Amino acid sequence: MRTIHSPSAMTAWSQRLRREGVVIGFVPTMGALHEGHRALLRAARLKCDALVVSMFVNPIQFAPTEDLATYPRRLSQDRTICREEGVDVCFEPTPAAMYPKGFQTVVTVPSVARRWEGETRPHHFGGVATVVTKLFGVVRPDVVWFGQKDFQQCAVVRQLVKDLNFNIRLIVRPTVRERDGLAMSSRNAFLSTEERRLAPMLYQALLAAQRAIKTGMADPKTVQAMMRKVLEAQPAIRIDYLAICDPDTLEPLDRIDRQAVILGAIRLGSVRLIDNVLTRRTRGGT
């Protein structure tokens, strides 16, 4: 496995391989790799010839009030995981290499990014769309993998890939969970013991909603009230949003009469957790 720091060296590596017909797979990460990332690497390893992982804590997707400074960084452990999973290149650019003096271009995906995470974090998806566009330019992948946990991020990237004619195949892999159902996340490390005990409640609420919809509950308000009831039983949990949406546009559904994504975000102390589940593609035997 090789480590590449310079974007131009990364592009040169990719272009040389592409010319030989090699299929390049790419898993963009912010490092602090956990079992969720490992599952992406394993899925990717089976489906491409050369596998690139980027580890870059992207400053422009954090607001000044957010956790950029404290976001976990453990590069040597991350490299070990990459080596174990057969990664060919760890791409680790510096912020200065990605955003040199004079940098200014912004990529936005206004509709898909507007609600939910976009409301709480107004510049977040602009930062994500911009860095993803840059990383795709640098790495030139044929196939990329993202985790379903960041569902809205997946929708933003899917729209971006389509709108900007990237000709990249986007594969979204299911969320990997702890044994008690908590979605794996680099931010879980910041939970206190008591918060950690309560954290799986978000997934419990999402599952309850999924079950209710499966048995025929079609009014989003009723489903949301039910989820709210599950979560409000715990005073330490503050609900950020609970939503039932179209999986592509992320617009809330008036009636659950087709496949939907159930999105949730909560706060536990200073930690913000997000999670989601999809409903079945067809319902009620239709």
Added chain:
Amino acid sequence: MRTIHSPSAMTAWSQRLRREGVVIGFVPTMGALHEGHRALLRAARLKCDALVVSMFVNPIQFAPTEDLATYPRRLSQDRTICREEGVDVCFEPTPAAMYPKGFQTVVTVPSVARRWEGETRPHHFGGVATVVTKLFGVVRPDVVWFGQKDFQQCAVVRQLVKDLNFNIRLIVRPTVRERDGLAMSSRNAFLSTEERRLAPMLYQALLAAQRAIKTGMADPKTVQAMMRKVLEAQPAIRIDYLAICDPDTLEPLDRIDRQAVILGAIRLGSVRLIDNVLTRRTRGGT
């Protein structure tokens, strides 16, 4: 020469050639090709293996009040010029293929695009940056050619190419002019005989400024006043802006102590004309 309408067919064509090590050159146009375009095609033809020209009147770079509907379209004549100049592919996508239902991504280059054309046409460069990003995604060129006449557009694209890691070489070719100095432009066809007679005054004013700077005039205000005087002698000419700027950032200079670009925009009746000249790279023997 072949004509390709579908973006995905265009990408497939390019990717096949790239894999064989072919250097792909690209000249993006809005059609209505004139001698300025022809000069770009000739320069391009000498420096690449395969030459692609796009002809696409990009709706999103026109404001509702602007001349999208009347912008000259003469595709069969354009194809003849391309054939004469040895173009390999005319890429002619439809607006619906470029902007299908649900399209929403926007690329902006805020600082370089802010002033001058950006002030008069607030959405123009957003539309330009977005379509250029898309066209680069579709065509995957190694080298692209633009004309210096649209100087700020060149600066926007140069910043975009750098910021989004396109790894494309951008070549800007000098403005091609009529015998009386008027910069070639598809919009010149809309000038009345009398307006056409006055139109070269813009270039005259720019040349006067260039000469004054060469002889040591270093205060932009004095130079601008001189240009204004040249143009205000003709009551039919309305000045939009006259500016002396840094050629990369397009910020106005306080003092002309390094290379500068002199930009001008005027209106003659309903037609808006732009032009520019560069000052020498070094001045006064330094």
